[in-house]
Amino acid sequence: MKYIIALDQGTTSSRAILFDMNYKIVNSAQKEYKQYFPKEGWVEQNPIELLQSQLEVLKEVSQDLPHGSIIGIGITNQRETTILWDKTTGEPIYNAIGWQCRRTSEYCKTLEKDKELIHKTSGLIIDAYFSATKIKWILDNVSGAREKAEMGDILFGTVDSWLLWNLTKGKEHKTDYTNASRTMIFDINKLEWSKELLELFNIPKNILPKVESSNSNFGITSILGYDIPITAICGDQQSSLFGQGCFSEGEAKITYGTGCFMLLNSGEKPILSEKGLLTTIGISTNNKINYALEGSVFAGGTVIKWLRDNMGVIKNAAESEYVARSIPDNGGVYIVPAFVGLGTPHWDSDARGTIMGLTFGNDTRHIVRAGLEAIAYQCYDVISVMEKEMGKEVIALKVDGGAALNDFLMEFQSAILNKKIYRPVVYESTAYGVYILSILNLGIEKDLEQIKNKIEFNRIFEPTEMSINREKLLKYWSKALERAKNWLE
Secondary structure: OOEEEEEEEOOOEEEEEEEOOOOOEEEEEEEEOOEEOOOOOOOEEOHHHHHHHHHHHHHHHHOOOOOOOEEEEEEEEOOOOEEEEEOOOOOEOOOEEOOOOOOOHHHHHOOHHHHHHHHHHHOOOOOOOOHHHHHHHHHHHOOOHHHHHHOOOEEEEOHHHHHHHHHOOOOOOEEEHHHHOOOOOEEOOOOEEOHHHHHHHOOOHHHOOEEEOOOOOOOEEOOOOOOEEEEEEEEHHHHHHHHOOOOOOOEEEEEEOOOEEEEEEEEOOOOOOOOOOEEEEEEEEOOEEEEEEEEEEOOOHHHHHHHHHOOOOOOOHHHHHHHHHOOOOOOOOEEEOOEOEEOOOOOEOOOOOEEEOOOOOOOHHHHHHHHHHHHHHHHHHHHHHHHHHHOOOOOEEEEEOHHHHOHHHHHHHHHHHOOOEEEEOOOOHHHHHHHHHHHHHOOOOOOHHHHHHOOOEEEEEOHHHOOOOHHHHHHHHHHHHHHHOOOOO
């Protein structure tokens, strides 16, 4: 029996998922690692701890397999997180700066005059979220870093590049188009690093990895005692889009993780958003590009975690569904979970969380239900903008991520969007994406439609399943949203 391993390197944990040749998960392993918060708004990870956790789970899922049975390894990863390391020693010169880190927010405000250049070239908006300002910060603040970088002694990578470099013992310094498109220094039109943006951020080109299609041959690793090709690399949200079978224009997915990430396959030409969406590379196979519109909701699963850990109104995540169903409606209560500001389409870093509409008739149950509904409202805002920007309706909406297992949330999401929602049987969509990309790379499968037909769904949610007054709910959500904006002005 032959197998493919998907390495799923996330924000708080590293995972390895073992697939057989029948599109089935055989085994998986997960190991958490620590995040560091040295100052308010700063988020860091130790690259060595991250690497070690990923290697441990790789070895765990493969330890009982015959020699030579792994025929490919795919890597999917948290995207914008930034690592710089010494080319000679392999040692990181600073901690990984996480995608959530806001340390460069003030610097971003100085780039307003370059907004159009950045948007047209990279498809992104100016924000501390992306890699460019993180790279610049490390080069400017670590002693000797810029000098060493200019001499070609420093390498930059998003997490995929860091893993690849170590898996291949320093032989391969590469990334794929999806990860490159999240750096804010990649030209998504020309498919190359942008000279203008590199000059703007004062980043030497020689520190950057080579960029290839997601199903390219990225190198060979002997970490398990024999040669195994690295058969795919893809950013986690794009990998999820691919793993959900969103191969055609108009197909979209929502991942309900820590935040909620929506990607819409927008076709072979980029659509530059005027309404706060990101334009990014969505699917990259065999040097063929499909672009995507992306929206990010900062507070998704974290709302449920907040209800549990901070508010103490539920004992576990599963209880939230039971509590929400125990009452007929939200009792007029609305939560805007802008704990770290608002993402797409508002991009208001000064917004803060609010609870509104409280009366003496409300209790903790209404708080729980309002929290779940808030996740759905935020996703509604993003999907609505996507449809306006593309000029047509989303033709299929697929879901994954931990909170997508909450049937109440999915029923409410379907009702508020007035769309069918498809939840897959193979729930590891992110890992599934690089598995499929590896299948394509190895020539085991060549036809995307055949692959799509093998994706099964355990439930399809219909808008008719839940009776709600959409217009009224959305009206009050909009009012609550406006009151939460610009709180820190």
